[in-house]
């Protein structure tokens with residue numbers, strides 16, 4: 001059995017989402033057999049499309065919390081927030097987007113190689129997701145090649161690439177190649193119109209999520225209120241989030257967009273709120289924002305646990321309001 005898949009397709013074809021789906025199904029402890037329609041919808045090669053994750057087992061819960069020890073995601077630092085990985089993906093790494101690397105660096109592959117030979121935490125498969133493989137710099141590609149030549153039997157490698165010709169031929173030859181077909185344009189589930197565009201940006205195209213618009217209304221209201229006054233709003237003037245986990249996830253997206261705007265990039269999750277984001281970005285200190293993002297990422301790990309929801313949400317709003325005046 002070949003333990004490395006290389007899924008390739010132009011940017012915007014939904015490779016990241018497809019790879020995450022495949023990883024979830026491989027790690028799931030009670031995967032379901034995919035119906036023919038679901039197989040077709042996934043657009044993945046048959047061996048990766050046969051099963052879908054149950055969404056309910058311990059492994060699926062760990063994945064949803066972004067804390068599965070048997071999944072390792074290797075991506076360039078500059079792509080983390082766009083991929084929804086945030087800072088939790090790698091502790092202690094560069095927190096400011098300015099210093100974030102566009103490459104997958106050799107240190108990341110060395111960490112991958114160490115992880116690959118360690119024992120599976122949950123006694124099942126381990127999945128290494130490398131995306132985009134185009135970003136492997138030459139040293140990193142060579143280090144990865146060594147592992148692909150003698151892959152540990154328990155590790156399934158999933159690589160995604162925008163352009164095959166950007167990869168070392170030796171890497172390509174170690175993988176099973178599959179092109180991800182173009183997504184169907186007339187997908188009935190695709191949200192339409194301006195509201196649809198906002199939802200697609202908010203969930204970064206993952207419209208098959210249970211609720212792709214979760215937290216979007218709240219985030220928009222929060223930004224409206226915060227940008228309307230030039231002073232720091234009282235946290236009691238801010239609406240409570242739908243629930244704590246949604247609030248944390250939404251604030252991570254707002255924070256990530258603020259970081260992008262601060263370095264002159266366009267907002268990713270809230271493109272329609274560009275003006276409000278620009279107004280706020282100027283009032284917030286970059287360092288405080290990075291700190292807040294780090295704190296939110298660790299809150300996200302706790303978000304699945306029962307706690308005093310109202311109190312936790314209040315604290316969230318207070319911290320957000322404080323952040324707004326950090327640049328004064």
Ligand SMILES: [Zn+2]
Pocket residue numbers: 028029030031053054055056057058059060
């Ligand atoms: Zn499961």
